[in-house]
Amino acid sequence: MPTFGDPASASMKITLKLYASLTQHLPLDRRTVNFVELDVPEGSTIERIVEPFALPPKSVHLVLVNGHYVPPAERATRALVDGDVLAIWPPIAGG
Numbered sequence: 001m002p003t004f005g006d007p008a009s010a011s012m013k014i015t016l017k018l019y020a021s022l023t024q025h026l027p028l029d030r031r032t033v034n035f036v037e038l039d040v041p042e043g044s045t046i047e048r049i050v051e052p053f054a055l056p057p058k059s060v061h062l063v064l065v066n067g068h069y070v071p072p073a074e075r076a077t078r079a080l081v082d083g084d085v086l087a088i089w090p091p092i093a094g095g
Contacts (some may be wrong), residue, residue, distance in 0.1 A: 011039045012082035016049065019089045022060075025053045046075040046086060055088070062089040 017035040018026055030036045040049055046063060063070045064087045070078050080086060 015085045017087040059090040061091040
């Protein structure tokens, strides 16, 4: 499980949900439920939270925070708050 910063610093709890092929980047015991709860430093950005999971950048396609779309240009600076749910989907083709 990735660690985020100094454990003594102020932290918040968020939920990270990964879908489709991205679930392989979750800890093995969390892959069937597709989410993990994380303690992260207050003010952590989407980019900072995603980085330790080594998601391929081209696979981070659709990003939602609490069901609201976050465009790519905002992901490096969009800070999360306690209780947020970060959901990420890869590109999905269909017809």
